[in-house]
Amino acid sequence: MKRCSSLGLLFLTSLLPLSAVRGEAIRVPVTRDTWFSNFGHEADCNLGGAGKLKLKSNQEMSLIDIDAKPLCGRVIQRATLHVHLAGKEPLQRVTVSSFGAQWVEGTSENYAPQKGSSTHHHRRHPDVPWTVPGSDLCSVVLGQGGTLGRMADASPPDERRWQRVAIDPAVVAARVAGISYGFLLFDDTGSEWTRRSEQFHYRLFPNRFLHSRESGTATAPYLTVFLGSEDKRPPAAPSELHSEVGDLPAGEAWVSWTTPVDEGGAGTIGFFVNVDGKEVPRYLIPVAKKAGESVRMHLRDLNLKAGAAVEIAVCAVDGAGNIGPAATGKVRVSNRSATPLPGHSPTPFSPTSPLPQRGRKEWRELLPRLGDAKIAVIDELDKVCPVSGEMIPQQTDSYLAANHLWSAKEKRIRLHAARNEFIAFQVLLRGRIKDVRPKLVLEGAKGAKIQAMFGYYHHVSSKKGPLPDPIVPLSEALNVPAEGESIAGPKSGSLHVEIYVPHHFPAGDSKGWLILAAGEQTLAFDVSLRVWNFTLPDYLSFLPDAPG
Numbered sequence: 001m002k003r004c005s006s007l008g009l010l011f012l013t014s015l016l017p018l019s020a021v022r023g024e025a026i027r028v029p030v031t032r033d034t035w036f037s038n039f040g041h042e043a044d045c046n047l048g049g050a051g052k053l054k055l056k057s058n059q060e061m062s063l064i065d066i067d068a069k070p071l072c073g074r075v076i077q078r079a080t081l082h083v084h085l086a087g088k089e090p091l092q093r094v095t096v097s098s099f100g101a102q103w104v105e106g107t108s109e110n111y112a113p114q115k116g117s118s119t120h121h122h123r124r125h126p127d128v129p130w131t132v133p134g135s136d137l138c139s140v141v142l143g144q145g146g147t148l149g150r151m152a153d154a155s156p157p158d159e160r161r162w163q164r165v166a167i168d169p170a171v172v173a174a175r176v177a178g179i180s181y182g183f184l185l186f187d188d189t190g191s192e193w194t195r196r197s198e199q200f201h202y203r204l205f206p207n208r209f210l211h212s213r214e215s216g217t218a219t220a221p222y223l224t225v226f227l228g229s230e231d232k233r234p235p236a237a238p239s240e241l242h243s244e245v246g247d248l249p250a251g252e253a254w255v256s257w258t259t260p261v262d263e264g265g266a267g268t269i270g271f272f273v274n275v276d277g278k279e280v281p282r283y284l285i286p287v288a289k290k291a292g293e294s295v296r297m298h299l300r301d302l303n304l305k306a307g308a309a310v311e312i313a314v315c316a317v318d319g320a321g322n323i324g325p326a327a328t329g330k331v332r333v334s335n336r337s338a339t340p341l342p343g344h345s346p347t348p349f350s351p352t353s354p355l356p357q358r359g360r361k362e363w364r365e366l367l368p369r370l371g372d373a374k375i376a377v378i379d380e381l382d383k384v385c386p387v388s389g390e391m392i393p394q395q396t397d398s399y400l401a402a403n404h405l406w407s408a409k410e411k412r413i414r415l416h417a418a419r420n421e422f423i424a425f426q427v428l429l430r431g432r433i434k435d436v437r438p439k440l441v442l443e444g445a446k447g448a449k450i451q452a453m454f455g456y457y458h459h460v461s462s463k464k465g466p467l468p469d470p471i472v473p474l475s476e477a478l479n480v481p482a483e484g485e486s487i488a489g490p491k492s493g494s495l496h497v498e499i500y501v502p503h504h505f506p507a508g509d510s511k512g513w514l515i516l517a518a519g520e521q522t523l524a525f526d527v528s529l530r531v532w533n534f535t536l537p538d539y540l541s542f543l544p545d546a547p548g
Contacts, residue, residue, distance in 0.1 A: 023077045023226040028066045030221045032105040032182075033212045035062040036120040036137055043136070044125060046117035048106030051215040052086045055094070055208040057190035061137075062210070063099060063118075064221060065182035068175045072321040075228035075266045076176065079167040081183075084219040087209030090157050092189035096167045097149030098180035100140035100283050101130055131283045132301055141184045145283030146270070148174065151188050170269060172225060173319030179270035179282065233264030234322035238271070238314045240294070241327045245334035250306035253299045253333045257314055261291040266319035271295075274313045275302060275331075288316065299333065307335030349407040349414075364430075366401045366408045370516055370523040373431035373480060377406035377413055377525070380424040383467050386459055386481070386492045389430065392467070400428070412526045413514060417501045419535040426457070427495040433518055435477040438495055442512035442529055448505055450512075450529070455496040456482065471496045499529075507533035 034048040037060045047054075053062035081096060104124055106117030116124050120137045123130045131139040139145050150168035157163050167183070174180035192203045211219035238257040245253050262268045268288045273280040280302070286295045304310060310333065313326040367374040378384075378400065383392040391399070401408040405415070405425050417423045429436065440452040456478050457468030480493035497514070512527040 023228045024074075025224055025226050026070060028070065028223040028225055030064045030213050030223075031067050033062065033064040033214075033221070034103075034105050034118065035060060035212075036118075037111065038120045038136070042111045043120040044113050044122070045111040046106035046108040046114040046119055046125065047111065048104075048114075048117060049109040049214060051109070051212055053083075053185070053210040053212045053221070055091065055185055055187035055210070057187050057205045059205060061141075061187070062185040063103065063182050064185065066175065066223060068321075071172070071176045071225060071227065073230055073232055074320055075231050076169040076173045076225060076319055077228040078226040079169055079172040080224045081165040081167055081185075081221065082224065083163050083165065083210040083221045084215075085157055085161040085163065085209070086211045086215070086219075087207060089206045089208045091154035091163050091165065091187070091208055091210075092192075093151055093153050093187075094165045095142065095149050095151040095184075095186040095188050096165065096171055097142045097184040097186065098147045098171050098174040099182040099184050100145035100147045100180065102181055131281070140283055142186065146179065146285045146287055148287055149184070149186075167223070170319065172223070173266065173269050174287070176321050177269050177317045177319060178321065179272075179285070179287070179317065181282075229265055231264035231266045231318065231320035232322065233262070234324040235262035235264075235268040235316040235318050236260040237325040238316055238327040241312070241314060241329045243299075243312075243329075243331040245332070245336070247336065248298075248300075248334045249338055250335055251300075251302070251304040251308070251333050253331055254296055255299050255312060255331055256294050256296045257327060258294050259288045259291050260316050260324065262316070262318045262322075262324075264318060264320060264322060266322070268316045269319045270317050272315045272317060272323065273297065274326075275299070275304075276310050278302075299331065304333050306333070306337075308333055348404045349402040349410075349412075363398050363401045367430075368408060368411060368523060370429070370436070371431075371433045371518050371521055373429040373433040373436075375516065375523060376400040376408065376428045376430070378403065378426050378428055379405065380426045380496060382426060383469075384428055384492055384494065385464065386466055386468070388465070389492065390464075392464075406525075410526070411524070412528065415499070415527065415529045416532070417499070417529065418532050419501050419505055419507070420503050420538065421536050422498060422500050424496060424498040427497060427514075427516070428492060429478070429480050429494065430492045432480055432491055434479045435518055436479070436495070437477045437517045438474075438497065439515045439517070440497060440499070440512065440527065441515075442499070442510050442527060448502075450499055450501060450505065450510075453498045453500075455498070457494040457496060458482070468494055501529075501531055503535055505531055507531050 035054045039059055054060045101123055103118040106114050108114045119125045122128055129135045141147055142149055152166040155164040187208055191205055194201045213220040238260050240258045243253045243255045259268055270287050271285055273285050286297055289295055309330050312331045313328045315326045316324045367376050406413045415423055438454050442450040454474040455471040456474050458470045458472050459466040460469045481491045510529045514525045514527050516523045
């Protein structure tokens with residue numbers, strides 16, 4: 001087990017004037033620091049040797065640490081971070097968070113990869129993750145991975161360009177307790193805007209620079225911590241230790257216990273957990289709640305054998321660094337084998353004859369026609385140059401005639417979906433054609449119907465020439481070339497067909513038709529839809545992010 005927070009301490013004490021706070025004030029220097037960037041290749045770079053720290057909204061943030069030994073055995077009453085500006089932009093509002101993993105400061109003075117040092121992507125570059133493979137810094141800060149934090153407005157810069165930021169005493173106590181490994185500094189202001197009458201001025205993510213410890217003792221950041229009464233009394237052992245597996249995968253379990261009382265004044269802030277004598281990673285262990293309230297830990301990522309019974313020990317630690325006795329018990333992890341999801345990746349339709357006997361031109365001769373245009377069904381993410389016909393990504397010669405979605409020979413489109421899922425495909429029209437009007441009809445059991453939405457791929461300029469990019473809702477009909485386009489050479493265009501499968505649509509196979517009409521001509525395709533017997537959730541269980 002390891003060492004030494006108190007969620008019960010009021011953050012308001014950090015905002016009081018110095019004269020209103022009793023206790024011994026000590027200066028605590030920063031012993032190591034670095035900053036992280038998640039922008040492009042910078043996410044694999046270290047900046048531990050830089051003379052500055054940087055705060056830039058959610059793009060760049062800094063990490064500092066202290067020697068917490070002088071704070072052990074005392075109640076943390078108040079804490080203030082002192083920083084010296086290294087740029088023209090002052091701090092406005094800042095969150096200071098505890099940090100949920102060991103880290104390596106590194107020595108790089110600029111954005112450079114450095115083996116063994118911490119970066120946004122890795123705890124130790126290039127192959128030791130912050131938590132599980134694929135994780136990044138976000139897994140161990142700002143409430144994730146057993147961390148806590150609070151925001152505060154920074155003081156205006158003084159005449160020597162120093163600013164002060166109040167830190168929640170519990171964040172400092174977490175470092176004293178050994179359940180944190182530093183302090184993350186996060187810019188909560190981000191972009192700024194001002195409006196004067198009808199004039200609007202927008203400033204995107206200003207760069208806020210502070211001096212680091214490498215800049216010298218005169219400008220290095222430091223903390224002022226007010227210490228209250230002495231506390232040498234550890235909290236009691238956690239109680240009501242129990243576990244359950246529910247529908248968790250094999251080797252996992254939910255483990256719960258009750259936060260114990262701490263008589264010493266600092267308050268219970270966290271826990272240390274061992275399984276079969278091995279320390280459980282910090283990012284899995286929750287912070288404490290109020291005394292008497294239950295906390296819950298997801299026991300995972302330990303490669304425990306399915307159905308195994310393991311010995312677990314849980315100790316509470318208070319904000320002065322005192323560790324209490326362990327509560328122990330047996331926990332049996334899940335032996336559940338995950339049921340394979342219904343359905344499987346469909347086997348692509350087979351071409352009509354062996355590939356070596358046909359070239360690309362001959363395969364395209366198999367495509368059905370509507371007027372002067374040849375029709376193919378391809379994936380919605382495929383891009384087709386309207387001039388050269390080149391595809392991105394490149395495909396085999398037979399792709400237009402037979403792929404995972406369709407067979408030109410059978411004039412058949414095949415779709416698979418779960419309930420509550422959107423699925424889509426692209427109808428490629430190669431050749432000039434006017435007033436193409438699509439219609440799709442699909443019926444399930446008991447006449448349950450699915451409605452389709454249609455759009456068209458609008459062409460935009462690129463280094464490779466015109467390429468389809470945005471999908472625009474189709475109001476009436478599609479023309480190739482589209483109205484307003486002036487693309488020289490051969491022409492092609494694409495329809496986008498999107499289908500939503502409702503929550504209560506019956507599982508199984510449904511039949512339907514896609515009908516394309518142009519003037520007096522029509523072309524029909526059989527459509528088959530297999531709906532798997534499960535429903536996608538209404539809400540995401542992850543945070544989506546699109547690169548800028």
